Amino acid sequence: MMAVTFAAVFTLSTLCTLTLGNKSSGCGVLSNECANFILQDPQGPQMMALAMELSKSDPSDTQRAPLVCNNQSFDLSAPKWKLANQAIRKGLPEQILANMLEKSGQIKTNLPDPRFQKATQRILPAGNAPPKPEFQAAPSIPCSIVCTRAGEMNVRIGNLQLAMEQLTRLGHWMDAKTLKEMASMLRSAGMPVVQRGNYMTILPSDDFSLKNEMVMRIYALDGVPVRMQLSTGGRSFQLPGQEDHLNNMLAIDTGMAYPVMKLLAHHGIPAEFDCNKKTLTTALSANHPFAAPKANAPTTPIPAIAPEFVRIGSSVFNLPMQWLSVRDALQSNELPASKVQKVAEEREIAVPNDMQDIIFKKIMQMRDELMPVIRGNDCVFVLAGYPFSMDTQAESLSRALHEADVPRELVRDSLMRVSLEAKNTPSGLEVTLPSQQSCLINNVPKYKIFEYKIVKERNSVIVTAGLNSYRLPEDALDLKRAMDSGKVLPLELMDSLNKSDIPCNIDLTSGRMIMSIPKQQLTMALPMTGKTGKLKLHPLEGPLGTSYVLEYDGGRLHLPSQIDKLNQLIAQGTLNSYDVLHLFLQNTLAPYHFDRARKLHILEIAGQKLKILPTSLD
Numbered sequence: 001m002m003a004v005t006f007a008a009v010f011t012l013s014t015l016c017t018l019t020l021g022n023k024s025s026g027c028g029v030l031s032n033e034c035a036n037f038i039l040q041d042p043q044g045p046q047m048m049a050l051a052m053e054l055s056k057s058d059p060s061d062t063q064r065a066p067l068v069c070n071n072q073s074f075d076l077s078a079p080k081w082k083l084a085n086q087a088i089r090k091g092l093p094e095q096i097l098a099n100m101l102e103k104s105g106q107i108k109t110n111l112p113d114p115r116f117q118k119a120t121q122r123i124l125p126a127g128n129a130p131p132k133p134e135f136q137a138a139p140s141i142p143c144s145i146v147c148t149r150a151g152e153m154n155v156r157i158g159n160l161q162l163a164m165e166q167l168t169r170l171g172h173w174m175d176a177k178t179l180k181e182m183a184s185m186l187r188s189a190g191m192p193v194v195q196r197g198n199y200m201t202i203l204p205s206d207d208f209s210l211k212n213e214m215v216m217r218i219y220a221l222d223g224v225p226v227r228m229q230l231s232t233g234g235r236s237f238q239l240p241g242q243e244d245h246l247n248n249m250l251a252i253d254t255g256m257a258y259p260v261m262k263l264l265a266h267h268g269i270p271a272e273f274d275c276n277k278k279t280l281t282t283a284l285s286a287n288h289p290f291a292a293p294k295a296n297a298p299t300t301p302i303p304a305i306a307p308e309f310v311r312i313g314s315s316v317f318n319l320p321m322q323w324l325s326v327r328d329a330l331q332s333n334e335l336p337a338s339k340v341q342k343v344a345e346e347r348e349i350a351v352p353n354d355m356q357d358i359i360f361k362k363i364m365q366m367r368d369e370l371m372p373v374i375r376g377n378d379c380v381f382v383l384a385g386y387p388f389s390m391d392t393q394a395e396s397l398s399r400a401l402h403e404a405d406v407p408r409e410l411v412r413d414s415l416m417r418v419s420l421e422a423k424n425t426p427s428g429l430e431v432t433l434p435s436q437q438s439c440l441i442n443n444v445p446k447y448k449i450f451e452y453k454i455v456k457e458r459n460s461v462i463v464t465a466g467l468n469s470y471r472l473p474e475d476a477l478d479l480k481r482a483m484d485s486g487k488v489l490p491l492e493l494m495d496s497l498n499k500s501d502i503p504c505n506i507d508l509t510s511g512r513m514i515m516s517i518p519k520q521q522l523t524m525a526l527p528m529t530g531k532t533g534k535l536k537l538h539p540l541e542g543p544l545g546t547s548y549v550l551e552y553d554g555g556r557l558h559l560p561s562q563i564d565k566l567n568q569l570i571a572q573g574t575l576n577s578y579d580v581l582h583l584f585l586q587n588t589l590a591p592y593h594f595d596r597a598r599k600l601h602i603l604e605i606a607g608q609k610l611k612i613l614p615t616s617l618d
Contacts, residue, residue, distance in 0.1 A: 050087055054080055055104035066160055068169055070098035085163060141182050143275040145189060145258065147265035156272075157182065164202050167193065183350055185275040190258035195350045196319055203323070203352055214256070216263045225269050228282070230260065239282055251278045252462060253469055255353075310347060313339050323355055330358055333597070337362030338405035338447075345448050353467065360449055360466055366406055367486050368578070368601070368614040369594050370414040373585045377435035379420060382585060385593025385602075390431065390439045398428065398442045408444035413489045417529040418582075419508045422491075450492045454500035461502060461517045463493065472517050476524065484527045485615075529582050535575075537583050545606040548588075550580065560608040567613045577601060577615045 062077040067084055076084060087097055144156040154161050162169070170179055176197050183195035192203040219227040230237045230246065237246040250257050250273075257273045257280060264271045264282065271282040310319050313335055317326055329335035337359045344351050351359065371382035378391045383404070388397035401411060408429055412422040415431060422429045428442040453464040463470045463479065465488045470479040482488040490506060490513055497504040497515055504515040511528040514521060536551040540558075550557040550566070552575060557566055569575040581601055584590050591604040601612040 050083065050092075051100050051104065053083055054100055067101075069101065070094040072098055074098075074101045076101075081161070085161075088163075088166075141178060141185070141276075143182050143185050145186070145191065145261050145273045145275065147261050147269070147271050149268050149270050151265050151268050153261065153265050155186070168199065168201050170198075170200055180348075180350070187350070187353065188254045189273060189275050190255035190353075192258075192352055192354070193350075194319075194323060194352050214259060214263070216260075216267070218267050218269070225267060228264075228267075228269065230263075232256070243281070247279045250280055252471070254278055255467065310343060310349065312343050319349055323352055327355055327358060330355075330362060336405060338366070338407065338445075341447055341449060342405060342445060356449070357467060363407065363410075363447070363449070364486055365599065365614070366404075367410055367414065368599070369404075369596070370406070370410060371578075371581060371585060372414050372418050372420065373582060374418055374420075374434060375586070377433065377437075379415075379418070379431075379433055379439075380585075382592070384596060390433060390441075391435070391437065394439045394441060398440075398444065401441065402443045402445070405445060407447045407450065408441075409447065409450040409489055409492050411441065411444060412491055413486070416491055416506075416508065417527060417578075419511075419528065421508060450489055452488070452493055452496040454496050454502065456500060456502060456518070459518050461497075461515075463488075463496075465493075472515075473520065473522055476522060480524050483524070486527075490526055529579055535579055535583050537587055539588075542606065546588075547606045548584075550583075560605045560610050563610045563612070567611075570613050570615060573615075577612055581612065 058077040058080070064075050064077055064081075067074045067076050067081055069084065069088070074084075084097060084101070088094065142156075142158050146154045146156050146161065148154070152163065154163055155167060156162075157170075170182075179198060179200055180195060183193050183200050186193045193200055194203060214230070214232040217229040217231075218225050219229075228239050230239070233249075235249065237249070239246065250260075257278075260280065261271060261273055269282055271280060273280045310317050312326070315329065315335065319326075326335065326340060330337055330340065341351075341359050341363060343349070369384040372390075373380045373382060378389055381388045381390050381397055383397070383400055383406075386400070388394075388400065390397065401408075408424075412424075412429055415422045415429075420434075421432045422441075425440070425442075428440065428444045431439040431441060433439055449466065455462040455464070460474070461472045463472065465482065468482070468487070470476075470482070472479065479488060483490050483493075494504045494506050494513065494515075502515060502517065504513065506513050506526065508526075508528075511526045513524045513526055515524075516522075534553040538549040538551065540547045540549060547561075548559050550559055552569075554574070557569075559566065566575070566580070570577050570580075581592065581603065584603060585592060593602050594600075595602055599614055601614065603610045603612055
């Protein structure tokens with residue numbers, strides 16, 4: 001009965017002739033399980049065609065690539081590898097495909113794939129002399145992002161090519177150190193991957209945090225793309241012809257590579273981005289396929305490990321699977337961003353780019369809680385509305401800063417803005433007070449997000465802070481704005497420049513930063529509180545208490561009656577709430593505190609509690 005049914009189904013297709021349980025022309029034996037799948041599936045004839053193709057013999061000189069299927073490794077020719085991957089993506093169960101591969105006589109091994117072992121780790125048959133090493137230690141993994149004419153996107157590691165959804169399999173045969181290096185390269189190209197130990201996956205997101213809008217125009221001949229024009233950031237690149245110019249841009253802003261590849265895949269233009277060389281190659285004709293496997297890459301296989309449960313504050317998360325839950329907790333202020341960053345750095349957890357951006361912005365909002373005020377020979381450090389004398393309460397201040405996980409970089413920056421020098425020590429900061437006495441702030445945490453990447457070129461210097469890059473001297477104005485808003489901390493920038501052999505010095509007396517970039521000296525004004533002299537405060541006595549007139553460059557405000565106008569000027573960027581509050585705290589005894597829950601400054605004037613907006617980082 002089965003043979004009759006089989007023949008009836010197969011009559012619908014003229015693909016080939018196959019006798020169940022017996023070998024046919026050029027075809028291996030199919031298992032009953034595989035045959036049952038073909039009989040039950042409406043696409044059965046296509047599955048039979050797949051089995052026929054897999055059973056065909058290969059020329060002796062055909063390039064081969066490993067395929068991990070059903071926890072087994074098969075050595076396939078490049079065409080069969082591509083065919084098998086397409087079958088998996090279209091829903092063919094791996095166990096069925098593995099049976100097809102076994103019955104069609106494909107090379108299989110349950111040992112670790114030798115392509116991903118070092119020569120010294122090969123398992124050799126007894127009595128055989130060890131062969132000469134086939135692989136030399138490579139400085140980095142050959143890793144590329146590939147898109148095909150069919151619009152598919154893959155990651156190529158050596159001669160292994162995987163679809164995006166198959167990245168989770170890498171942990172079965174790649175060691176954690178190598179996987180971490182590869183994840184770092186992919187993230188630098190803009191791909192939203194997360195990695196922990198021997199686990200890596202790509203986040204299901206099509207949103208990119210691009211610095212500039214990107215527009216791609218495709219020119220086709222008879223429906224086939226032959227030329228493209230990419231425009232972004234005021235620059236335009238035409239391919240073919242301007243590959244070098246495009247790659248120069250990608251070398252500076254490698255995070256653009258993945259979005260560009262997504263656009264190319266959408267339009268069916270084959271392309272490859274080499275994550276090592278930071279170069280993009282496209283093929284705008286059928287004469288330049290990008291599907292052939294490339295050179296081998298050595299790694300050390302170790303067993304895969306499960307994602308770890310990570311405690312952040314009072315909550316436990318299974319990372320990287322629960323990054324979305326962490327993001328929700330951050331955005332609702334249920335979870336302090338500083339604690340997330342601290343745990344991520346201590347446990348070496350890879351943080352997705354969009355999450356890192358949220359964490360950075362949340363941490364930078366802590367600047368609003370830090371308000372050092374010079375009073376005579378002392379400095380009163382106001383933390384979230386609570387004052388500490390740095391002369392007599394340094395220990396209490398250190399404890400409060402530590403409990404709040406306030407980064408020492410932000411403490412140092414706030415002191416710089418009132419012209420106090422703060423030097424890094426192994427455990428904290430050494431601050432020189434106006435009396436010239438030293439004050440030690442100990443046990444204050446440091447964070448790696450404030451370590452800036454510096455690249456020195458022949459005629460310029462590139463500063464990368466988070467997701468933003470600044471080329472000096474061309475982007476000096478943008479960098480100045482970033483320092484004014486707190487997105488870049490001047491003292492940490494100075495340290496990063498000096499570590500990169502680019503002389504930089506900060507003069508707190510003049511409020512200037514001086515850096516020696518190639519062929520010139522660049523001077524930038526520092527964001528110093530109270531140095532501009534544009535803000536003045538005039539008290540007015542009245543029956544309800546003391547009110548004030550705030551004089552600024554361009555007008556006057558009466559407080560408390562014009563609090564709405566003050567907040568409007570702060571929102572517009574005309575006034576800085578930090579400078580306004582510092583002026584009040586330095587010259588009046590007006591009660592003040594910071595509402596952490598609502599992120600508002602509360603200042604009491606003439607019996608009224610004024611809600612003052614913080615200065616935004618955006």
